[in-house]
Structure formats: structure tokens, C-alpha cells
Amino acid sequence: MADLTSNFIGIKSPNPFWLASAPPTDKEYNVRRAFEAGWGGVVWKTLGEDGPPVVNVNGPRYGAIWGADRRLLGLNNIELITDRPLQTNLDEMTRVKKDYPDHAVVASLMVPVDEDSWKAILGRVAETGCDGVELNFGCPHGMSERGMGSAVGQVPEYVGQVAEWCKKHTDLPVIVKLTPNITDIRKPAQAAKDGGADAVSLINTINSITGVNLDNFAPEPTIDGKGAHGGYCGPAVKPIALNMVAEIARTPGLGGIPISGIGGVTTWRDAAEFMALGAGNVQVCTAAMTYGFKIVQEMISGLSEYMDEKGMTSTSELVGRAVPNLSDWQHLNLNYVTKARINEDMCIKCGRCYAACEDTSHQAITMTEDRVFGVDDSECVACNLCVNVCPVEGCITMEELQPGMIDERTGREVEEDYANWTSHPNNPGTCAAE
Amino acid sequence: MPDTKLTPGITANRLPEGAYADNFSDLHPPLDDHEALVAADRCYFCHDAPCTTACPTDIDIPLFIRQIATGTPEAAAKTILTQNILGGMCARVCPTETLCEEVCVREVAEGKPVLIGQLQRYATDTLMAAGTHPFTRADATGKRVAVVGAGPAGLACAHRAAMLGHDVVIYDSRAKPGGLNEFGIAAYKSVDGFAQAEVDWLLQIGGITVDAGKSLGEGLTLDQLQSDFDAVFLGIGLSGVNALGVEGEDKSGVLDAVNFIADLRQTTDLSKLPVGRDVVVIGGGMTAVDAAVQSKLLGALNVSLVYRRGQDRMNASQFEQDLAASKGVRIITNASPTAVHGNGSVREIEFEYTDDDLTPTGQTFRLAADQVFKAIGQTLQGEGLPNLDGRKIAVTGAGRTSIAGVWAGGDCASGGDDLTVTAVAEGRDAAMDIHTQLMGCAG
Ligand SMILES: Cc1cc2nc3c(=O)[nH]c(=O)nc-3n(C[C@H](O)[C@H](O)[C@H](O)COP(=O)(O)OP(=O)(O)OC[C@H]3O[C@@H](n4cnc5c(N)ncnc54)[C@H](O)[C@@H]3O)c2cc1C
Ligand SMILES: Cc1cc2nc3c(=O)[nH]c(=O)nc-3n(C[C@H](O)[C@H](O)[C@H](O)COP(=O)(O)O)c2cc1C
Ligand code: SF4
Ligand code: SF4
Ligand code: SF4
Numbered sequence: 108m109a110d111l112t113s114n115f116i117g118i119k120s121p122n123p124f125w126l127a128s129a130p131p132t133d134k135e136y137n138v139r140r141a142f143e144a145g146w147g148g149v150v151w152k153t154l155g156e157d158g159p160p161v162v163n164v165n166g167p168r169y170g171a172i173w174g175a176d177r178r179l180l181g182l183n184n185i186e187l188i189t190d191r192p193l194q195t196n197l198d199e200m201t202r203v204k205k206d207y208p209d210h211a212v213v214a215s216l217m218v219p220v221d222e223d224s225w226k227a228i229l230g231r232v233a234e235t236g237c238d239g240v241e242l243n244f245g246c247p248h249g250m251s252e253r254g255m256g257s258a259v260g261q262v263p264e265y266v267g268q269v270a271e272w273c274k275k276h277t278d279l280p281v282i283v284k285l286t287p288n289i290t291d292i293r294k295p296a297q298a299a300k301d302g303g304a305d306a307v308s309l310i311n312t313i314n315s316i317t318g319v320n321l322d323n324f325a326p327e328p329t330i331d332g333k334g335a336h337g338g339y340c341g342p343a344v345k346p347i348a349l350n351m352v353a354e355i356a357r358t359p360g361l362g363g364i365p366i367s368g369i370g371g372v373t374t375w376r377d378a379a380e381f382m383a384l385g386a387g388n389v390q391v392c393t394a395a396m397t398y399g400f401k402i403v404q405e406m407i408s409g410l411s412e413y414m415d416e417k418g419m420t421s422t423s424e425l426v427g428r429a430v431p432n433l434s435d436w437q438h439l440n441l442n443y444v445t446k447a448r449i450n451e452d453m454c455i456k457c458g459r460c461y462a463a464c465e466d467t468s469h470q471a472i473t474m475t476e477d478r479v480f481g482v483d484d485s486e487c488v489a490c491n492l493c494v495n496v497c498p499v500e501g502c503i504t505m506e507e508l509q510p511g512m513i514d515e516r517t518g519r520e521v522e523e524d525y526a527n528w529t530s531h532p533n534n535p536g537t538c539a540a541e
Numbered sequence: 542m543p544d545t546k547l548t549p550g551i552t553a554n555r556l557p558e559g560a561y562a563d564n565f566s567d568l569h570p571p572l573d574d575h576e577a578l579v580a581a582d583r584c585y586f587c588h589d590a591p592c593t594t595a596c597p598t599d600i601d602i603p604l605f606i607r608q609i610a611t612g613t614p615e616a617a618a619k620t621i622l623t624q625n626i627l628g629g630m631c632a633r634v635c636p637t638e639t640l641c642e643e644v645c646v647r648e649v650a651e652g653k654p655v656l657i658g659q660l661q662r663y664a665t666d667t668l669m670a671a672g673t674h675p676f677t678r679a680d681a682t683g684k685r686v687a688v689v690g691a692g693p694a695g696l697a698c699a700h701r702a703a704m705l706g707h708d709v710v711i712y713d714s715r716a717k718p719g720g721l722n723e724f725g726i727a728a729y730k731s732v733d734g735f736a737q738a739e740v741d742w743l744l745q746i747g748g749i750t751v752d753a754g755k756s757l758g759e760g761l762t763l764d765q766l767q768s769d770f771d772a773v774f775l776g777i778g779l780s781g782v783n784a785l786g787v788e789g790e791d792k793s794g795v796l797d798a799v800n801f802i803a804d805l806r807q808t809t810d811l812s813k814l815p816v817g818r819d820v821v822v823i824g825g826g827m828t829a830v831d832a833a834v835q836s837k838l839l840g841a842l843n844v845s846l847v848y849r850r851g852q853d854r855m856n857a858s859q860f861e862q863d864l865a866a867s868k869g870v871r872i873i874t875n876a877s878p879t880a881v882h883g884n885g886s887v888r889e890i891e892f893e894y895t896d897d898d899l900t901p902t903g904q905t906f907r908l909a910a911d912q913v914f915k916a917i918g919q920t921l922q923g924e925g926l927p928n929l930d931g932r933k934i935a936v937t938g939a940g941r942t943s944i945a946g947v948w949a950g951g952d953c954a955s956g957g958d959d960l961t962v963t964a965v966a967e968g969r970d971a972a973m974d975i976h977t978q979l980m981g982c983a984g
Contacts, residue, residue, distance in 0.1 A: 176583065374611040398586045405607045408616040453575070499575050
């Protein structure tokens with residue numbers, strides 16, 4: 108069986124599956140049970156300054172959206188950082204780390220933007236024996252109104268500054284957790300790197316309103332007739348998170364800064380995808396909150412089966428494997444031509460591909476009176492819409508036309524050589540290629 | 542003129558060519574990939590899942606279904622087989638409607654359970670098709686375990702013991718291993734020689750020798766096994782058959798259902814297997830249903846299943862009863878056989894109506910019959926066995942018998958239902974207990 112042990116910026120854990128800083132890691136009771144269930148590490152629920160802890164609302168904190176069969180796809184929350192006293196958390200972390208020396212315990216921190224506050228908390232956190240700190244610059248609600256969380260994460264100068272203070276006042280590895288509520292994720296990542304951070308983790312939650320109650324006209328979740336925007340997470344945010352991870356991983360200036368991938372990781376496959384795009388490990392919140400700690404067993408068995416199948420013996424062989432294949436649009440091969448192919452044996456004749464292509468795309472799906480569906484190559488632009496709307500996985504596939512074959516849509520022979528937009532005759536910027 | 546359903550008496554070849562293959566094909570055809578994903582998606586991944594609690598072998602059902610849903614059916618199979626090494630057979634033969642699927646929260650809420658059995662088959666079939674065996678043996682312990690009976694109990698015990706590093710010899714009086722998996726289970730539940738294929742796959746673990754054709758009581762004695770081995774496990778099932786105890790029972794055409802089924806399972810050409818035109822099966826359990834349904838599938842014109850108490854007391858599940866009814870078997874309840882009539886061969890069988898307490902009513906009726914199958918229960922056979930509890934070997938804990946160093950499990954042992962899955966659980970647990978004792982650990 109593949110070796111899943113993970114070493115992320117020197118922090119070792121039995122596997123690359125960590126629980127993200129959030130309710131699952133809010134207390135000793137949870138974390139012990141999480142480790143027993145198989146999680147490799149935790150980032151403890153974010154700690155704030157000493158003194159009276161923050162308070163949470165006493166009504167609903169979560170809103171959600173669902174797919175078919177009420178499968179939870181996206182979760183929105185208005186919870187703040189830990190509402191338990193700092194010392195209680197520190198004592199619990201100390202005990203847990205002592206009993207689980209091989210598991211990763213990382214402290215997540217959020218204090219006001221001044222050096223003394225950071226220095227003070229870092230000193231106390233170091234005493235717990237934890238493996239590292241994560242700076243929460245991501246929380247997009249409540250804390251941001253107080254100048255913390257995403258209010259810091261959205262200003263690269265602050266990010267760099269705090270990272271620098273932290274590196275100055277602790278020997279522990281410093282991870283900067285980024286907010287996705289920003290236009291260009293590379294800017295705060297760069298700032299974190301310049302500030303000396305050892306790694307970045309992303310994403311935190313995305314500003315969101317999950318729904319509006321149409322009887323009392325208040326956003327959900329509703330607190331006494333009012334609602335505030337929350338932070339969105341769960342399977343729905345994975346594509347956004349993957350892209351942000353990829354942006355960082357493929358930017359040469361960021362020098363391959365280690366990444367902890369977060370956002371919608373629900374299965375082993377999600378985790379493997381984050382890792383292939385450059386994440387050294389992954390963190391999980393919503394999936395655990397939806398299904399319980401036990402789901403890590405599927406992540407472990409799935410990742411190790413996959414690695415065995417691919418002949419990978421260590422997770423480091425997977426990390427970053429897809430990064431060289433990240434490309435700008437302009438460099439995609441325009442001589443790569445495919446056509447949709449419908450497997451008639453698998454087709455259940457629902458006609459969704461037809462509706463999609465006929466009404467909204469290229470009128471390339473044909474339909475006979477007795478509901479046999481086919482593809483008209485002279486119209487098919489290979490957009491993939493039919494593949495995605497077909498209810499039967501694998502029923503419609505894309506077939507690559509080999510060089511020398513005729514693309515019936517353009518009437519042109521498929522060329523063997525790679526050619527992209529930069530040299531295309533229609534590109535106004537092309538300086539005459541020949 | 543070829544025989545037909547109408548031909549009187551007991552004869553073969555009643556059906557047109559091709560009908561046999563159709564009739565005896567898979568009861569539940571295997572799920573394809575798409576169907577498996579759709580079925581798996583319905584599972585809620587329940588906490589402390591009721592389905593797992595209901596499974597005699599405690600398979601982690603939510604986990605294996607999630608592993609299917611995430612595209613790793615072989616990992617799912619490993620989850621299943623870790624608990625139940627005959628998970629492939631159990632997926633086919635378990636009465637899921639009274640086990641895991643009965644308590645699935647989606648059965649309770651909507652009357653439509655997650656298709657646990659069929660998903661289990663999907664996963665185990667995938668792994669077995671790959672030809673791999675996911676378990677390896679621990680370091681050799683130098684201990685030897687004798688297993689008597691190569692049915693599900695014996696096979697499960699042998700596999701677990703071998704996995705723990707012991708050397709195992711399995712003895713069975715039959716020429717082939719498998720027990721009732723090979724000789725009893727309805728043909729349409731285990732098609733294409735699955736029972737033998739599964740045994741071969743199971744033996745890939747290594748360290749198990751099968752000595753077929755050797756019987757305890759004929760050549761082998763318990764004393765001798767105990768002196769030759771460090772531990773003995775008895776999984777000898779129930780090889781005796783209860784008699785009706787009525788006049789005329791010895792007439793030809795009156796047979797034990799289990800023998801008929803064993804013949805059916807071993808026949809390579811079902812069209813050659815003779816069956817009556819008018820068949821009467823006596824009993825109310827799985828064996829009765831299987832004999833009745835398979836008679837019908839072989840081309841019998843009229844098949845009646847007669848049970849002495851009310852329908853709600855029948856051991857066969859509602860699903861089994863519905864299956865029988867859907868194949869055209871007529872179920873008659875509250876009737877006890879009183880006499881078999883006929884001149885040398887059975888011609889009619891006479892019944893008396895009885896209430897649920899079997900009180901005779903004095904009202905009788907006769908059914909035409911050229912073949913009668915007795916399916917009123919099997920019994921333990923053997924001399925010099927450990928102490929009995931009623932009609933089975935008394936066991937405590939994980940199959941410990943009254944004789945130190947001798948364990949028992951499966952149908953021959955007291956406690957638990959007479960089901961394949963229960964036999965597997967008992968065989969496995971006995972092996973764990975044997976291991977603990979042999980290795981001198983606490984316990
Ligand atoms: C017709 C029929 C249909 C059934 N259908 C189902 C079903 O659909 N689902 C289900 O869950 N259960 C079913 N059962 C019950 C199930 O088959 C049994 O509960 C299960 O096989 C018990 O396993 P076992 O290992 O205890 O015994 P068996 O399977 O009976 O195996 C015992 C083995 O021991 C051998 N043996 C016996 N005596 C000796 C001896 N003296 N020396 C050496 N070897 C010996 C036998 O040859 C046999 O191989 C059915 C039973 C019958 C009879
Ligand atoms: C209820 C809730 C509370 C959270 N609290 C914190 C927090 O205190 N600190 C933090 O860094 N992130 C917090 N997060 C964000 C998560 O750690 C994680 O970044 C985000 O949920 C995306 O991952 P997911 O899609 O696996 O849930 C919280 C998320 C939720 C749902
Ligand atoms: S999940 Fe638990 S704490 Fe939350 S509302 Fe429901 S019962 Fe209350
Ligand atoms: S969407 Fe898929 S299943 Fe439906 S008609 Fe088209 S090819 Fe067939
Ligand atoms: S009870 Fe049903 S829904 Fe729940 S875990 Fe078991 S199979 Fe899944």
C-alpha cells in the first residue's frame with residue numbers, strides 16, 4: 108500500500124488530510140476523536156486575543172444549498188473565531204499534542220494588526236508544543252468588520268507586514284491563510300512570501316448569501332428578521348479554490364511556495380486534484396461537518412488505491428504533477444480537434460443533449476423519430492456541453508480527430524503541428540507568421 | 542414427441558431449448574457502472590448506521606458504498622471482505638429484505654432501501670474480476686488448525702486462521718468444497734459456477750489445504766484431530782433431513798428437497814433433470830421456496846407449496862414468498878400432510894387443515910402429486926460430538942464447545958439464524974478466538 112505520510116513544511120502527519128480551522132477543530136473532545144477516526148492533522152479553531160472571548164449569534168449560523176436528493180453542496184456560515192477562552196484552548200492543545208505526537212496540530216490565529224498583539228499570542232502558542240501557526244486573514248464576516256480576517260487578507264501590505272512580525276517572533280512554521288474575496292490571489296500570496304511566510308493555505312470562505320426568505324424578505328440564515336452575508340464553503344467552492352491554488356502554483360515569481368489546499372475537499376479525488384495542482388496537503392471542513400469524521404477513511408483508502416494504481420509510493424510524487432499542464436488560453440493547441448460521440452448502447456434517450464445543443468449551442472445533435480441520437484460532425488464544435496448535461500456518465504465522449512482526417516465542420520484537414528492563437532491569422536496582434 | 546409441461550409423471554426436457562438458460566439466469570442481474578453510481582448516491586452515510594448493525598458480519602456499509610460512489614470499488618470490496626470473506630456470495634444470497642435493507646433509513650422512510658446487496662456484489666465482483674486477493678498472511682505461528690466442513694462457516698474460519706498465520710486443513714465429506722453454497726443455494730442466486738470460483742479465490746490466501754471426501758465419523762475422529770492439531774473447528778452444517786412421519790412417505794417420488802436441489806446444482810444440463818408435472822413441496826422456509834421455484838423453472842405444470850401454519854409464521858421472507866408467487870407457485874397455508882397415496886409411486890397427497898397452533902380441524906383435501914419434496918427442516922448428524930443444546934452443538938462465546946480445543950459455528954452450532962452470512966460471522970469469530978487461545982493472549 109502506498110505511503111501516505113506527509114511532510115508539509117517540516118510538519119509531519121500520518122496522512123495529508125487535515126481538518127481546517129473551524130468547528131470540527133474547536134475543542135479537545137473533537138480533535139481527539141478526529142485523530143482516532145484517522146485524520147492526519149488539525150488546524151485548531153482560530154484563537155483570538157486574550158481577554159473576554161468573542162460571542163456568536165444565538166440563532167442559526169448556517170445557510171445551505173442542496174443538489175438532488177438534498178445533497179449538501181454549499182454551506183454558508185456567520186460564525187466567528189473561537190468563543191472559548193484563550194487559555195482553555197491552549198491547555199487543550201498542549202494535552203492533545205502530548206498524546207498525539209505524530210499528528211499535526213497547528214494553531215490558527217487572528218489578533219489586531221499590531222506587532223505587540225501578534226508577539227504576545229505567538230509566545231503563548233509556542234508553549235503548547237504545537238507544530239506551526241496559521242494566520243487567519245480570511246474570515247469574511249464579523250471579524251472583518253473589526254479590521255481583522257479578510258480585512259487584512261484583502262490588503263497585501265498588511266499580509267506581508269503581519270507575516271514578517273510572526274516570522275520575527277516565533278520559530279514555528281508560519282502558514283498564511285488567504286481569503287478568496289479578492290480579485291487577484293497572487294498579490295496576497297506574493298506579500299505572504301515576501302513577508303517570509305513558509306506556506307500559504309487557501310481558500311477561506313467566500314462572501315455569500317445562500318437564499319432569501321420570501322415570506323419575511325430576509326436573507327438566510329435569518330436572525331430576528333435580519334441577515335448578514337456569510338462565508339461560503341463546501342463542494343460548490345472547489346472549482347474556485349482549485350483555480351486559486353493553480354494560480355499560485357504556476358506563478359514563477361512565487362517560487363513554488365508550499366500550499367495547503369482548502370475548499371470543498373469531500374472525497375479522495377478532490378484531495379488528489381488539489382495535490383496535483385500543487386497543494387502539499389489538504390484541509391477539510393464542510394465534508395466533515397456534513398458526514399462526520401469517518402469520511403476520512405474513504406479519503407485514505409481512495410488515495411492509496413489511486414497511488415498504487417499509478418505506481419506512486421509517496422504523496423510527494425503526486426504534488427504538483429498537473430502544474431506543468433496549466434496554461435494560458437492563448438497557448439492552447441488550436442489544431443486539437445474533437446467531436447462528440449454518443450454510445451447508443453448506453454444512451455437512455457432522454458434528449459437532454461439534443462435540447463442543449465439545438466436550443467443553445469450548435470445544432471449538432473440529430474434525433475430520429477424513434478429517438479436515436481447522433482452527432483452531425485459538420486456542426487459539432489466540440490464544446491462538451493452535451494457531455495456535461497447527459498445523465499449517463501461516459502455515454503457521450505469526445506473523440507480526437509487524428510492528423511490527416513477532415514474536420515467536416517471546417518472542411519479542413521486536421522494538422523499535426525501544434526498551433527495556438529498567438530500565431531493565428533485572425534489574431535490582430537500576429538506579426539505575419541510567414 | 543418431446544415432453545411438455547403437460548406430460549404426466551416425472552420427466553426431463555419439459556421446456557423448449559433456451560428456456561432453461563433464461564429461467565436460471567441471475568435473479569438480480571449485476572448493476573452496471575452507471576446503475577451502481579446512481580444506487581450508491583442514495584446512501585446517506587448514516588452515523589452508527591442501522592444497516593451495519595443489522596449485518597451479522599458487521600460490514601461497514603456506509604463506508605463501502607461511499608467508496609463505490611467515489612470510484613474505488615476495489616477499496617469498497619476490501620472494506621466488505623475484511624469483515625466477510627464470502628461477501629461475494631452473501632451479496633447474492635442474503636435475505637437483505639430482513640437484514641441490512643430492512644432497516645436502511647431509506648426503506649423505513651420511503652419504502653425503497655439503498656440496494657446494499659447489489660452494491661456489495663458490484664464491489665466484490667469488480668475485485669474478483671481483477672483476480673487479486675487483497676489479504677496476506679501474518680508470519681507463520683507454527684500452529685495447526687483442523688476445520689471440519691467446507692461450508693461458509695468452515696471457509697470463513699479457515700481463511701481468518703490462515704491470515705493470522707496458522708496452517709489449516711479443511712476436511713469435507715463431499716467431493717467439492719463450498720457446503721450449501723455449492724449444493725444448496727438456489728441456482729439463480731449463484732450462476733456461472735460462482736461458488737467454486739469464490740472458494741478458489743478465497744484459497745489464494747495460502748496456508749489452507751482442502752482434503753475433500755473425508756468425513757468426521759468415517760475415518761476421522763475428533764480425538765485424532767485433537768491430537769494432530771492445535772485446534773479443531775466444526776462447521777458440519779445440518780446434513781440430516783426431518784421426516785414427515787406420515788403413512789406412505791416411502792413411496793417413490795417422495796424426496797428430500799435438499800437432495801433435489803443438490804442434484805440440480807450439480808447438473809451441467811438442466812434439461813436432463815426430471816421433474817414432476819404436479820409437484821407438492823412441504824415446508825415454509827427458504828429450502829421449500831427454492832425447491833418450489835426451481836421445480837417450476839424446470840417446467841413443472843403445477844407447483845404447490847404447503848405450509849402447516851399461517852403465512853405470517855413462514856420462515857421464508859415476504860420477498861421469497863412473492864418470488865415464488867411470481868413464478869406461479871401456489872402457496873397453501875394451514876395444512877398438514879396426513880398421508881401419501883399411490884400405488885408404489887405417489888399419486889396424491891392428503892392434508893388436513895390446521896390452525897396456527899396446529900390443532901387439527903378434521904377437514905381434509907388431496908392434491909395431485911407425482912413428486913413430493915420434503916423441506917421441513919434439516920438436522921445435525923454425527924456421533925461423539927461435543928454436548929448439544931437441543932438439536933445443535935452447544936456453544937458459548939465465540940463458538941467454544943463443551944470440549945476444550947474444539948470450536949463450532951454455522952448451522953451445526955446453537956444460536957444465530959441458519960444463514961450463510963451468520964455462518965461466516967461465526968466461523969470468523971471462532972478463528973479469532975482460536976488465535977487468541979493458541980497465542981496465549983488474554984481472552
Ligand atoms: C436449499 C437451501 C437454500 C438456502 N438458501 C439460503 C439463502 O438464500 N440465503 C442464506 O443466507 N442462506 C440460505 N440457506 C442456509 C445456508 O445455506 C446455511 O445457513 C449455510 O450454508 C450454513 O453454513 P455451514 O458452513 O454451517 O454449513 P453447510 O453449508 O451446510 O456446510 C457444511 C459442510 O460440512 C460438510 N460436512 C457435514 N458433515 C460432515 C462430516 N461429518 N465430516 C466432514 N464434513 C462434513 C458438508 O459436506 C458441508 O460441505 C439455504 C439452505 C438451504 C438448505
Ligand atoms: C462554521 C465555519 C467556521 C469557520 N471558522 C473558521 C475559523 O475560525 N478560522 C478559519 O481560518 N477558517 C474558518 N472557516 C473556514 C474553513 O476553515 C475553510 O477554509 C472553509 O470552510 C473551506 O473549506 P471547506 O470547503 O472544506 O469547508 C470556517 C468555516 C466554517 C464552515
Ligand atoms: S446541530 Fe446540534 S447544536 Fe446545532 S442546532 Fe442542531 S441540535 Fe442544535
Ligand atoms: S443526453 Fe445522453 S442519455 Fe440523453 S439522449 Fe443524449 S446521449 Fe442519450
Ligand atoms: S441505513 Fe441506508 S442510507 Fe443509511 S448508511 Fe445504511 S445503506 Fe446508507
